[in-house]
Amino acid sequence: MPTRIGVAIRVRPLLESEKQKNLTCTKLQVKHSSKSIQIQLDDRTTKSFKFDQVLDEQCSQNDLYEKNSIDQLIQKVIEGYHSTIFAYGQTGSGKTFSMEGFDYEMATDSNKKQVLKPIINYENLDQQGIIPRTVHKLFEKIQIAHNKNERIYKVYLSYLQIYNEKIYDLLNTDQLKKNDGPGLKLRWNKKDQFQVENLLVFECSNLQEAYDMLSKGIKNKIMASHKLNAQSSRSHCILTIKVDSISRLDPDNLISAKLHLVDLAGSERQSQTGTEGQNFKECIEINKSLFTLRQVISALADQSMQSQEETQQGNNNSVKQFHVPYRDSKLTSLLKQSIGGNSYCLMIACLSPCDCYYEENMSTLNYATKASQISNEPVKNEDPKNRLIAELKAKIEELTKDLARANEHIAFLSKFSTENINKYGTDILKMQRNKQTSIQQIQEESLKEEEHNQIKTSSKEKETKRQDETPKKERSDETPKKVKPEENSANQSQLQSSVKKSLNKMSSELSIDGGLMSSDMIIRRLVESANMVRDLLQSNINMREMIEKLTKNNEQTENELNILQMENSDLREKIEIMENILSKDIENEKELKSKFDYKKVLEESETNNIIADETNGFQKTNTKTFTSDFGFQTITRQEIVNEIHQLRKEKKNLSQRLKSLELENNELHTRLNPNALYGEPTRMHLNQTLDMIASSTAQNQQNNSAYLMTQNFKSASAKLKKSQLGSRVSAKTSMNAIEEFSPPPQNTQHYNSFINTQQQFSTLYQQKMGSSNNQFNNTMYYNNLKGQKHNSYNYEQSPESQPFPNQLRQQLLYTRTSSSQKNDNSFTQANARLPSTGYRNTQNSSYNAGDSSFIERQENYAFEQPQYSNFARNTPQFNQNNNLYESTSPGWSNTNQIKYQNKAMMQTQYPSNNTGSNNQNFPNQSKQKNLRALSQNSSKRPPVIRQHVNLPKNF
Ligand SMILES: Nc1ncnc2c1ncn2[C@@H]1O[C@H](COP(=O)(O)OP(=O)(O)OP(=O)(O)O)[C@@H](O)[C@H]1O
Numbered sequence: 001m002p003t004r005i006g007v008a009i010r011v012r013p014l015l016e017s018e019k020q021k022n023l024t025c026t027k028l029q030v031k032h033s034s035k036s037i038q039i040q041l042d043d044r045t046t047k048s049f050k051f052d053q054v055l056d057e058q059c060s061q062n063d064l065y066e067k068n069s070i071d072q073l074i075q076k077v078i079e080g081y082h083s084t085i086f087a088y089g090q091t092g093s094g095k096t097f098s099m100e101g102f103d104y105e106m107a108t109d110s111n112k113k114q115v116l117k118p119i120i121n122y123e124n125l126d127q128q129g130i131i132p133r134t135v136h137k138l139f140e141k142i143q144i145a146h147n148k149n150e151r152i153y154k155v156y157l158s159y160l161q162i163y164n165e166k167i168y169d170l171l172n173t174d175q176l177k178k179n180d181g182p183g184l185k186l187r188w189n190k191k192d193q194f195q196v197e198n199l200l201v202f203e204c205s206n207l208q209e210a211y212d213m214l215s216k217g218i219k220n221k222i223m224a225s226h227k228l229n230a231q232s233s234r235s236h237c238i239l240t241i242k243v244d245s246i247s248r249l250d251p252d253n254l255i256s257a258k259l260h261l262v263d264l265a266g267s268e269r270q271s272q273t274g275t276e277g278q279n280f281k282e283c284i285e286i287n288k289s290l291f292t293l294r295q296v297i298s299a300l301a302d303q304s305m306q307s308q309e310e311t312q313q314g315n316n317n318s319v320k321q322f323h324v325p326y327r328d329s330k331l332t333s334l335l336k337q338s339i340g341g342n343s344y345c346l347m348i349a350c351l352s353p354c355d356c357y358y359e360e361n362m363s364t365l366n367y368a369t370k371a372s373q374i375s376n377e378p379v380k381n382e383d384p385k386n387r388l389i390a391e392l393k394a395k396i397e398e399l400t401k402d403l404a405r406a407n408e409h410i411a412f413l414s415k416f417s418t419e420n421i422n423k424y425g426t427d428i429l430k431m432q433r434n435k436q437t438s439i440q441q442i443q444e445e446s447l448k449e450e451e452h453n454q455i456k457t458s459s460k461e462k463e464t465k466r467q468d469e470t471p472k473k474e475r476s477d478e479t480p481k482k483v484k485p486e487e488n489s490a491n492q493s494q495l496q497s498s499v500k501k502s503l504n505k506m507s508s509e510l511s512i513d514g515g516l517m518s519s520d521m522i523i524r525r526l527v528e529s530a531n532m533v534r535d536l537l538q539s540n541i542n543m544r545e546m547i548e549k550l551t552k553n554n555e556q557t558e559n560e561l562n563i564l565q566m567e568n569s570d571l572r573e574k575i576e577i578m579e580n581i582l583s584k585d586i587e588n589e590k591e592l593k594s595k596f597d598y599k600k601v602l603e604e605s606e607t608n609n610i611i612a613d614e615t616n617g618f619q620k621t622n623t624k625t626f627t628s629d630f631g632f633q634t635i636t637r638q639e640i641v642n643e644i645h646q647l648r649k650e651k652k653n654l655s656q657r658l659k660s661l662e663l664e665n666n667e668l669h670t671r672l673n674p675n676a677l678y679g680e681p682t683r684m685h686l687n688q689t690l691d692m693i694a695s696s697t698a699q700n701q702q703n704n705s706a707y708l709m710t711q712n713f714k715s716a717s718a719k720l721k722k723s724q725l726g727s728r729v730s731a732k733t734s735m736n737a738i739e740e741f742s743p744p745p746q747n748t749q750h751y752n753s754f755i756n757t758q759q760q761f762s763t764l765y766q767q768k769m770g771s772s773n774n775q776f777n778n779t780m781y782y783n784n785l786k787g788q789k790h791n792s793y794n795y796e797q798s799p800e801s802q803p804f805p806n807q808l809r810q811q812l813l814y815t816r817t818s819s820s821q822k823n824d825n826s827f828t829q830a831n832a833r834l835p836s837t838g839y840r841n842t843q844n845s846s847y848n849a850g851d852s853s854f855i856e857r858q859e860n861y862a863f864e865q866p867q868y869s870n871f872a873r874n875t876p877q878f879n880q881n882n883n884l885y886e887s888t889s890p891g892w893s894n895t896n897q898i899k900y901q902n903k904a905m906m907q908t909q910y911p912s913n914n915t916g917s918n919n920q921n922f923p924n925q926s927k928q929k930n931l932r933a934l935s936q937n938s939s940k941r942p943p944v945i946r947q948h949v950n951l952p953k954n955f
Contacts, residue, residue: 351365
């Protein structure tokens with residue numbers, strides 16, 4: 001609920017020094033009865049200002065406290081609301097007296113700037129200003145609250161001053177010593193708005209501890225004397241008392257509120273105060289922040305006035321938002337929550353009674369008036385999580401009630417079966433459409449009719465029957481008729497009676513809690529139920545929206561938490577590094593002390609540009625500089641810490657990268673040994689087998705081609721494996737490797753031995769590799785074709801192993817045995833039968849026995865032609881391969897399909913076949929595509945081991 005800033009005016013008495021100067025006080029007049037103050041503008045006119053409290057020179061410190069109900073403000077803080085009390089006014093008007101009430105040592109020489117010491121006495125209660133009284137009362141109230149045994153309270157205290165637009169911690173003497181330092185930083189914090197970084201906050205478990213802190217802060221205040229006020233405070237001081245309370249029953253229930261007690265520096269005109277040099281600069285800065293404060297007060301007051309006007313005119317939505325320059329000064333940034341924010345706020349405007357301060361007093365009264373127009377909106381500072389829980393609990397309670405009511409209505413509605421609605425609903429609907437008669441009328445008339453019925457039951461029944469028959473006839477008539485008024489009223493009465501009957505029947509059937517319901521009750525109930533259902537749907541929508549919002553908030557919080565955790569770990573690391581360095585330093589210094597004369601070491605270190613200042617502790621050691629052995633590279637400790645931190649970060653990143661590389665490596669290892677993955681024989685095992693075959697079959701290693709073949713298979717196998725891994729080694733290269741290293745069989749015996757070895761190897765391989773490797777079979781088949789190509793004799797001697805029909809074989813033989821066949825008719829014919837693109841040899845000059853690509857094309861052609869493949873199917877080698885396919889992929893009986901698949905697989909597995917000169921193997925691009933599509937789309941495609949490895953760049 002919005003609450004105005006409370007404003008109290010306090011006029012101080014004339015000081016002895018003022019009396020001595022014969023200064024008069026005639027222009028200000030306090031009117032207690034009307035709580036107003038009058039100021040003489042000129043001889044004739046006066047201006048009156050009304051405030052919450054107006055206190056004259058007779059007002060004691062206790063009056064100031066009591067009349068402004070400061071007790072209540074303290075209570076609000078304990079309950080969890082922020083509160084602020086600030087003293088405003090020209091210099092020497094009594095702000096510090098009102099806030100603190102302590103005496104200060106008088107300055108002996110007012111022309112010199114000097115630090116004044118306060119005489120703090122907590123025994124003299126009458127003298128105490130708002131601050132010590134508040135601290136005292138706060139602990140009293142906390143004790144009372146504590147005794148209730150409901151919550152645990154903790155009090156924290158911080159004290160800062162803003163001097164020359166720099167923030168100093170009054171409780172941190174070290175920081176204060178650095179007068180020319182940068183001051184503490186003001187940070188923007190979403191929750192707390194502005195927050196002072198590194199401001200010390202002390203927990204005070206009792207009043208004495210709080211008094212001690214307060215005394216320390218007051219003593220540290222920078223005081224300077226000047227001509228007007230020997231004790232004038234040159235800075236704005238903010239004492240913040242934070243009260244946290246935790247519920248004993250629910251430790252998550254935390255309430256935290258702050259009480260700001262602000263003693264502003266006095267505003268003064270330089271001409272009057274006669275400030276020069278440093279003091280003049282102070283004067284400008286003080287006035288600057290006060291100037292911003294006044295701007296803030298003005299803007300908020302204007303906004304408040306406008307909003308009041310708009311509310312009076314009923315235009316709640318068109319309130320203009322004024323720019324409030326909080327950020328223009330540190331003072332206003334820190335008072336953002338207090339003035340125009342979420343705090344309770346009290347302003348003590350102090351006035352000097354002397355007539356010579358007329359202008360300053362006018363200004364103070366004007367701003368006090370503006371401040372009194374500002375509305376704050378105090379909010380209880382619960383943990384947002386708890387607030388949310390409380391809100392949700394309230395919502396659940398509300399919804400439970402809604403649900404109970406909804407269930408009641410649903411129970412009622414569920415009595416309306418479809419049958420019921422059909423039975424009674426039509427009449428009710430009709431009645432609703434006919435707007436000439438209201439439901440109430442119907443009910444009234446139906447009651448009358450009922451009475452009448454009791455008298456003339458029999459005759460009425462007959463009449464009703466007749467009336468019932470008439471509309472039936474009318475309804476059957478397709479063309480609409482104009483109904484006369486008499487007829488209409490007759491129809492209406494019929495309808496009424498029908499509705500009445502329906503409702504009466506319904507009321508007897510639809511009873512709740514065993515009681516009968518009248519027809520109007522039913523209708524009302526129906527409307528209620530419908531509304532309830534609608535409300536329920538709406539609240540359901542609202543609930544969903546709320547859940548969505550909560551989920552979003554939750555995600556956001558989690559993100560923030562993550563960022564904070566990262567920052568936290570960063571900071572921890574830095575602290576750790578710092579601690580390490582410091583502990584090493586201490587060790588070194590101890591060592592130095594024990595070994596050498598310390599003074600001598602210090603001297604030496606100074607010559608080496610090392611500043612060792614024991615007394616200044618961390619701050620100085622932090623900026624300690626080091627000189628390298630070369631003497632020219634000096635780095636500060638901070639830089640070392642940063643560098644170490646950076647290095648650690650890099651190390652962390654590198655170790656993460658190393659881990660990921662290890663993972664990749666493991667994966668690669670698995671890929672390199674796919675056997676392990678598929679439960680197949682390992683490469684070593686395979687090699688052993690191959691060696692075994694070789695040694696058992698090779699009588700004479702010099703002559704035995706089988707031995708050579710095994711060697712070649714090894715090589716081919718290796719290359720095939722490589723090709724599996726995505727290297728540029730193609731299947732063709734593997735085949736070429738076999739061809740290249742294996743001399744063609746010289747005779748049938750050799751050939752048979754070769755075939756036997758192959759078969760043996762195939763069987764073994766098949767056994768070991770299981771059904772998952774068709775590539776090998778493919779290779780075998782392909783290889784057979786190649787092998788047969790080497791020796792025409794073998795084709796003749798082993799006709800059963802020919803994969804091609806005789807006719808084509810003839811052509812191949814022809815091709816291979818003669819290099820000048822361009823005029824040969826049989827070749828020309830055969831060539832003509834081949835498809836024109838790619839397969840047919842049109843360039844006779846290049847046609848010779850060495851044109852292997854042409855032969856391959858011919859082979860491919862044969863391989864793809866169904867009629868040829870039928871022949872090929874009969875050859876034992878083909879059948880062997882075919883059976884193998886059959887066994888690995890049941891259902892692949894269609895030879896043509898197998899071949900296409902086979903081809904597609906070759907192409908898919910050895911993509912390099914499609915590039916460069918090898919591309920001529922597949923001249924028809926669309927066919928290639930089809931093959932690839934077939935191989936990729938077919939769910940019955942024989943399983944193929946394909947491994948593509950993306951090696952890391954720097955692998
Ligand atoms: N109500 C009062 N009763 C008696 N003496 C008072 C009263 N108010 C102020 N004084 C005296 O007036 C002098 C100036 O008061 P004070 O230092 O509080 O002014 P100030 O507004 O804080 O000045 P500045 O802004 O320069 O700090 C002090 O000597 C103080 O004791």
